[in-house]
Amino acid sequence: PIIFSIETSCDETAVAILRGKNEVLSHLVVSQIDIHKVFGGVVPEIAARKHLNYLNNLTEKAFEEAEIEPEEISAIAVTYGPGLVGALLIGLNFAKGLALNLNKPLIGVNHLYGHIYANFLAFPELKPPFLVLLVSGGHTMILHAKDYLHFEIIGQTMDDAAGEAFDKVARMLNLGYPGGPKIDELSQKGEPIYEFPKPLYHKGYDFSFSGLKTALLYFTKENENYKIEDVAASFQKALIDTLIHKTIKASKDLKINDIIIAGGVAANSYLREKINEEKSRNKKLNIYFPPLNLCTDNALMIARAGYEKYIRNQFADLNLDAVPNLGLKDIC
Ligand code: ATP
Ligand code: MG
Numbered sequence: 594p595i596i597f598s599i600e601t602s603c604d605e606t607a608v609a610i611l612r613g614k615n616e617v618l619s620h621l622v623v624s625q626i627d628i629h630k631v632f633g634g635v636v637p638e639i640a641a642r643k644h645l646n647y648l649n650n651l652t653e654k655a656f657e658e659a660e661i662e663p664e665e666i667s668a669i670a671v672t673y674g675p676g677l678v679g680a681l682l683i684g685l686n687f688a689k690g691l692a693l694n695l696n697k698p699l700i701g702v703n704h705l706y707g708h709i710y711a712n713f714l715a716f717p718e719l720k721p722p723f724l725v726l727l728v729s730g731g732h733t734m735i736l737h738a739k740d741y742l743h744f745e746i747i748g749q750t751m752d753d754a755a756g757e758a759f760d761k762v763a764r765m766l767n768l769g770y771p772g773g774p775k776i777d778e779l780s781q782k783g784e785p786i787y788e789f790p791k792p793l794y795h796k797g798y799d800f801s802f803s804g805l806k807t808a809l810l811y812f813t814k815e816n817e818n819y820k821i822e823d824v825a826a827s828f829q830k831a832l833i834d835t836l837i838h839k840t841i842k843a844s845k846d847l848k849i850n851d852i853i854i855a856g857g858v859a860a861n862s863y864l865r866e867k868i869n870e871e872k873s874r875n876k877k878l879n880i881y882f883p884p885l886n887l888c889t890d891n892a893l894m895i896a897r898a899g900y901e902k903y904i905r906n907q908f909a910d911l912n913l914d915a916v917p918n919l920g921l922k923d924i925c
């Protein structure tokens with residue numbers, strides 16, 4: 594099949610065209626970061642308006658790039674949650690319009706499945722069962738993928754998501770938005786010389802990052818002569834070490850050697866370094882993470898997840914609604 598896909602859950606407007614499982618015909622992303630960073634975070638109304646502005650042009654460009662006619666597609670896959678309701682609705686309504694006009698089936702895709710399926714684009718040989726460390730702006734979970742569309746939550750964050758913690762700490766340090774890439778970059782010029790707390794480190798598979806964030810806030814208030822690069826590196830180490838520690842523990846406990854990392858925080862360079870260390874320590878481990886451009890929000894991952902539903906005839910009808918707080922269990 595040829596799947597045309599749309600992603601507008603947050604501040605990236607993205608469309609893609611995927612043939613079969615893996616042949617990328619088009620992959621376009623317009624980031625609104627430059628627009629929102631003035632406000633220190635995503636402004637939902639602006640995000641929605643920009644999606645509306647961009648979608649027509651992006652779609653035209655995608656078909657040009659793919660060198661196919663819209664009539665040739667097999668289905669339209671669209672993110673229907675989780676995300677900002679106004680932003681989701683723009684993509685969803687656009688997808689419905691196309692589905693109606695072209696008389697093609699609609700596929701509703703859970704954004705979280707998209708992040709996970711980004712790995713299948715890069716590593717076609719991947720097969721369940723495997724473990725997933727899903728670390729994004731809104732989510733932090735360890736999952737046990739028992740089958741292609743059957744994921745069980747092993748652990749999750751009790752408060753902030755990993756990406757959210759990066760963004761909030763960056764804001765505390767006046768580094769701007771989005772914080773993840775900024776802290777990553779700064780950390781490379783610093784040393785992790787400060788011991789920040791790693792909450793729940795030795796307790797099960799759940800995460801908690803708000804204590805770490807607060808500790809950092811007090812540290813910066815109570816001290817003056819610190820290098821911001823060292824603070825960033827120390828924070829990053831405390832958070833990432835916790836993520837890796839729990840994921841490796843889950844892999845040992847459940848005896849699953851295949852692990853995939855998904856979501857925006859998978860772009861973090863210290864996380865990638867740590868993973869390579871773990872791999873050289875334990876040769877049995879297979880740890881996958883998507884290339885950088887598939888870690889953060891994009892539509893190609895939505896097309897790939899949509900493909901799994903397409904081959905199972907899991908189509909949506911035209912009254913599919915946006916679900917801002919869609920959970921992982923909600924596949925259809
Ligand atoms: P969700 O997918 O949970 O709905 P989202 O779509 O906003 O949330 P993503 O697009 O997956 O999240 O990822 C964005 C997050 O990734 C942001 O919080 C950003 O700070 C973080 N991030 C991006 N690059 C890096 C990096 N190099 N290091 C750490 N964090 C990063
Ligand atoms: Mg984004």
Ligand code: FE
Nearest residue numbers: 704729889890
């Ligand atoms: Fe995302």
